[in-house]
Amino acid sequence: xxxxxxxxxxxxxxxILNMAALTEKAMEKAISALQKRDLxxxxxxxxxxxxxxxxxIEIDRSILKLLALAQPMARDLRFLVGCQRISLDLERxxxxxxxxxxxxxxxxxxxxxxxxxxxxxxxxxAMDMLRMVISSFVNLNVDQAVDVCQMDDNxxxxxxxVLQNLLDYMVNEIPAIQRAVQTIIIARCLERVADHCTNIAxxxxxxxxxxxxxxxxxxx
Amino acid sequence: xxxxxxxxxxxxxxxILNMAALTEKAMEKAISALQKRDLxxxxxxxxxxxxxxxxxIEIDRSILKLLALAQPMARDLRFLVGCQRISLDLERxxxxxxxxxxxxxxxxxxxxxxxxxxxxxxxxxAMDMLRMVISSFVNLNVDQAVDVCQMDDNxxxxxxxVLQNLLDYMVNEIPAIQRAVQTIIIARCLERVADHCTNIAxxxxxxxxxxxxxxxxxxx
Numbered sequence: 001x002x003x004x005x006x007x008x009x010x011x012x013x014x015x016i017l018n019m020a021a022l023t024e025k026a027m028e029k030a031i032s033a034l035q036k037r038d039l040x041x042x043x044x045x046x047x048x049x050x051x052x053x054x055x056x057i058e059i060d061r062s063i064l065k066l067l068a069l070a071q072p073m074a075r076d077l078r079f080l081v082g083c084q085r086i087s088l089d090l091e092r093x094x095x096x097x098x099x100x101x102x103x104x105x106x107x108x109x110x111x112x113x114x115x116x117x118x119x120x121x122x123x124x125x126a127m128d129m130l131r132m133v134i135s136s137f138v139n140l141n142v143d144q145a146v147d148v149c150q151m152d153d154n155x156x157x158x159x160x161x162v163l164q165n166l167l168d169y170m171v172n173e174i175p176a177i178q179r180a181v182q183t184i185i186i187a188r189c190l191e192r193v194a195d196h197c198t199n200i201a202x203x204x205x206x207x208x209x210x211x212x213x214x215x216x217x218x219x220x
Numbered sequence: 221x222x223x224x225x226x227x228x229x230x231x232x233x234x235x236i237l238n239m240a241a242l243t244e245k246a247m248e249k250a251i252s253a254l255q256k257r258d259l260x261x262x263x264x265x266x267x268x269x270x271x272x273x274x275x276x277i278e279i280d281r282s283i284l285k286l287l288a289l290a291q292p293m294a295r296d297l298r299f300l301v302g303c304q305r306i307s308l309d310l311e312r313x314x315x316x317x318x319x320x321x322x323x324x325x326x327x328x329x330x331x332x333x334x335x336x337x338x339x340x341x342x343x344x345x346a347m348d349m350l351r352m353v354i355s356s357f358v359n360l361n362v363d364q365a366v367d368v369c370q371m372d373d374n375x376x377x378x379x380x381x382v383l384q385n386l387l388d389y390m391v392n393e394i395p396a397i398q399r400a401v402q403t404i405i406i407a408r409c410l411e412r413v414a415d416h417c418t419n420i421a422x423x424x425x426x427x428x429x430x431x432x433x434x435x436x437x438x439x440x
Contacts, residue, residue, distance in 0.1 A: 053435040060432060064301060071291040081284060081304070088308065167398050174394070178387050181404060188405070212280060215273040 005070045009079065012062050016083055016090075019055040020134045023090045026052065026097035027130060027193065031123045033101055034186065037108040045101035052094035059087040074210070082207035086137065089196040089203075093130065096189045096196075103182045103189075113179055116165050119187060122158035125151060126190045129197035136204045145201035149213070155194035162187040225290045229299065232282050236303055236310075239275040240354045243310045246272065246317035247350060247413065251343045253321055254406065257328040265321035272314035279307040294430070302427035306357065309416040309423075313350065316409045316416075323402045323409075333399055336385050339407060342378035345371060346410040349417035356424050365421035369433070375414030382407040 026045050033042035063084050066072070072080060107113075129151050136144035166180045173180070205213050246265050253262035283304050286292070292300060327333075349371050356364035386400045393400070425433050 050435075057432055057434060060434075064297065067287065067292075067297055067301070068294065072287075074288065077284065077287055081287070084301070084304065085308070088305070163401070167401060170390075170397050171394055174391055177390050177397075181383070181387060181401065184401060184404075185408070188408070212277055214277060214280075215270075 005066065005072070005076075008062065008066055008069070009076065012059065012066065012080075012083060015055060015059055015062065016086060017134075017138065019052060019059065019087060019090050020137070022048070022052050022055065023093050023097070024130055024134060026094055027100075027127060030097040030100040030104065031127065034104040034107065035120075035123075037104075037112065039105055039108050042101040042104040042108065046098050049094050049098045052091060056087050056091040059083065063087075078207050078210055082203040085203045086200050089199045093193050093196045096193050099189045100186050103186050106182055107179055110179055111176075113166075113176060113183060114169070116162060118158050118161040118165060119183070122155060122162060122187055122190050125155050125158060126193045126197070129155070129194050133197045133200045133204070136201060140204065140208050142205050142208050145204040148201035149198050152194050152198045155191050159187050159191035225286065225292070225296075228282065228286055228289070229296065232279065232286065232300075232303060235275060235279055235282065236306060237354075237358065239272060239279065239307060239310050240357070242268070242272050242275065243313045243317070244347075244350055244354060246314055247320075247347060250317040250320040250324065251347065254324040254327065255340075255343075257324075257332065259325055259328045262321040262324040262328065266318050269314050269318045272311060276307050276311040279303065283307075298427050298430055302423040305423045306420050309419045313413050313416045316413050319409045320406050323406050326402055327399055330399055331396075333386075333396060333403060334389070336382060338378050338381040338385060339403070342375060342382060342407055342410050345375050345378060346413040346417070349375070349414050353417045353420045353424070356421060360424065360428050362425050362428050365424040368421035369418050372414050372418045375411050379407050379411035 026048060029041050030045045032038065033045065063080050066080055129148050132144055132151075133148045135141070136148065163184055166184050170177050170180045202212075202214050205211065246268060249261050250265045252258065253265065283300050286300055349368050352364055352371075353368045355361070356368065383404055386404050390397050390400045422432075422434050425431065
């Protein structure tokens with residue numbers, strides 16, 4: 001019984017890593033579709049979100065089965081509860097990728113806005129956080145998870161900078177208002193991806209150390 | 221043991237209802253602060269978010285304790301897993317209330333934008349969904365939960381309508397651009413509250429019937 005339980009835990013871990021890989025890929029493609037004005041790539045992100053959603057359902061089911069199968073010990077129980085949260089956050093990162101891809105389709109068929117370094121930095125920050133937090137889960141590395149939490153303020157600041165840049169721009173470029181607003185929404189999507197990465201990082205800390213750092217990440 | 225377990229389950233249910241009541245109150249006040257241009261009320265929402273966050277931590281802890289205390293039977297296990305998800309969604313609704321309140325502070329100290337019936341209807345829809353989904357949890361009422369899921373499309377459409385109205389308005393009212401963008405963000409916050417209510421409704425269906433209706437709510 002014990003060893004079957006741990007084999008199934010390993011399988012769960014692999015399924016979450018698959019889901020994380022699909023989510024990372026979706027975000028990479030959504031950002032690339034936006035930057036390269038690639039409408040086909042944007043459409044691909046939208047179509048493939050279903051795969052992420054199906055994995056979420058599979059993970060939910062297997063966590064419930066594992067909780068019912070055995071009375072898990074403290075660490076295994078925390079792992080299961082943490083996995084459930086991580087899967088929710090990954091699914092929502094997938095939704096943000098779709099959101100960005102939909103707006104990339106809108107923007108990619110219209111005249112481009114001026115390049116904004118803050119927007120590029122925000123996209124890079126969100127992707128760095130996503131890659132780092134997946135790695136912190138793979139290695140159950142608390143230090144790396146805490147680093148991810150600390151990057152979140154930077155994402156917030158970049159989002160505010162993009163908003164301000166676009167507000168300034170719109171005042172003088174009335175025909176670009178709709179494109180600018182769509183870009184503001186994309187920046188918010190990226191900032192939300194950073195938030196979900198922070199949630200995942202908190203779940204990793206919880207799994208490993210059994211402490212809850214939600215709402216006061218700086219106190220670890 | 222069995223009866224202690226069920227007493228603690230009842231206590232958990234009460235704590236979630238407290239959290240739900242605080243969240244509903246926060247959203248009511250945030251919307252009222254926006255509509256009545258009441259800066260003090262907005263500040264109150266921001267200050268009180270801490271209480272919601274503390275309840276989330278308490279709920280997390282008690283779910284983990286209950287999972288470890290006994291090997292819960294199928295229905296109790298679903299109740300615990302469902303409670304964990306509901307608490308996450310309630311906490312994020314609280315965050316959206318803070319988001320709306322912050323923007324209400326900005327807008328309340330500047331000239332008002334024209335009244336938009338779509339915005340008012342969106343706020344009403346989000347609040348209706350929140351009240352209904354809390355009631356569906358209290359009574360474990362699946363029909364009511366399914367009704368909430370079906371209201372989500374309406375919230376999405378109203379959000380698009382508000383966006384379009386404000387884009388049209390901004391083109392002719394350059395000095396109002398920043399206020400209009402903040403209002404577009406508020407509409408997105410309300411639409412996200414509707415999404416979280418839909419998630420909670422899905423959790424209620426899962427608790428009662430043991431089926432997962434995520435990603436295909438219409439198939440119940």
